[in-house]
Every structure is written in structure tokens, then in C-alpha cells.
Amino acid sequence: MKGGLRLIIVALIVTGFYAWFGNSIPQSAWEAPKKKLLTADMTPRQLSTEGKEIFRKAGCGVCHSVTGGQLRGPDLSRIGSERDAEIMAAILYSGTDVMPAANKPPANLNDAEITAVVAYMQSLGGRPKVKIGDIKVEDYDGR
Numbered sequence: 001m002k003g004g005l006r007l008i009i010v011a012l013i014v015t016g017f018y019a020w021f022g023n024s025i026p027q028s029a030w031e032a033p034k035k036k037l038l039t040a041d042m043t044p045r046q047l048s049t050e051g052k053e054i055f056r057k058a059g060c061g062v063c064h065s066v067t068g069g070q071l072r073g074p075d076l077s078r079i080g081s082e083r084d085a086e087i088m089a090a091i092l093y094s095g096t097d098v099m100p101a102a103n104k105p106p107a108n109l110n111d112a113e114i115t116a117v118v119a120y121m122q123s124l125g126g127r128p129k130v131k132i133g134d135i136k137v138e139d140y141d142g143r
């Protein structure tokens with residue numbers, strides 16, 4: 001056999017093997033991260049734990065420190081003892097000139113997620129008290 005032909009055959013076997021091997025690896029489909037289910041039976045403490053994560057993902061921490069220190073917005077490390085849930089919810093749903101409403105893009109949180117964030121904020125210098133169902137957009141929108 002000529003050297004050139006042997007090389008081609010070897011090359012075909014090698015590429016064939018890799019094609020077979022590559023296709024034999026199960027494909028793991030890409031999936032968007034699943035949203036945590038927030039349910040009415042969760043305790044305010046459990047909601048607060050989820051709310052902390054939502055607060056982080058929603059980018060609230062870009063403007064708000066929770067450990068003291070001024071960013072673009074006020075520090076929230078004592079917010080739980082300074083404001084009640086209604087005030088927090090009102091500002092989250094309405095936003096301000098300088099703060100985007102939390103239920104609209106970019107954060108785009110739903111009522112349950114906002115309730116969880118409020119529970120988390122209540123835990124900062126205070127104690128989480130709200131449960132799912134306590135806070136709804138109809139109660140606060142348009143103020």
C-alpha cells in the first residue's frame with residue numbers, strides 16, 4: 001500500500017471515531033435557571049431567605065448597601081426598623097425619579113417576588129413578617 005493512501009485511511013478512521021464518539025455524548029440542553037416557587041405556606045423567615053437572593057439578582061445592591069455605606073440610593077441595613085411593609089411595597093411598585101419600579105423592567109419582579117424582597121428588607125434591622133398574598137400590585141400601583 002502506498003504511504004499516502006494509508007495516511008488517508010488512518011485519517012478517515014480517526015475522524016470517524018471522533019464523529020461517533022462526539023455523537024454518543026448525551027447533549028445536556030441549556031435551560032434558563034428555574035424560578036423558586038414562592039408559596040403561601042412559606043414562613044416570613046423562609047421568604048426572607050429567598051428575598052435576599054432575589055434582591056441580589058434584581059440588582060438592588062447596585063444602588064443599595066445592606067451593610068452600611070452610601071451608594072446611589074440610601075443604605076438599607078436598618079430599613080426593617082425604619083419603614084413598614086406598606087411603605088416599602090409602595091416605593092417598589094411606584095419607583096421614583098431615580099429608582100426603577102421593581103415590577104417593571106429591568107427587575108420585572110412579580111407580586112410574590114416583591115413580597116419576598118419586602119420580607120428580606122424587614123429582616124434588615126427588624127423581623128420578617130409578610131407572607132405571600134399580603135402584598136399585591138393593585139394595592140400600590142398608580143400612587
Ligand code: HEC
Pocket residue numbers: 055058059060061062063064072073074079083088091092096097098099100102107117121
Ligand atoms: C438605579 C439605582 C437603584 C436601584 C437599581 C434600586 N434603587 Fe431603591 N432607591 C434608589 C434611590 C436613589 C432611592 C431614594 C429615593 C429617591 O431618591 O427617589 C431608593 C429608595 C429605596 C427605598 C426606600 C428607602 C427609604 O429609606 O425609605 C427602598 C426600600 C428601596 N429603594 C429598595 C430597592 C429595592 C428592593 C431594589 C431592587 C428591586 C431597588 N431599591 C433598586 C435607587 C435605586
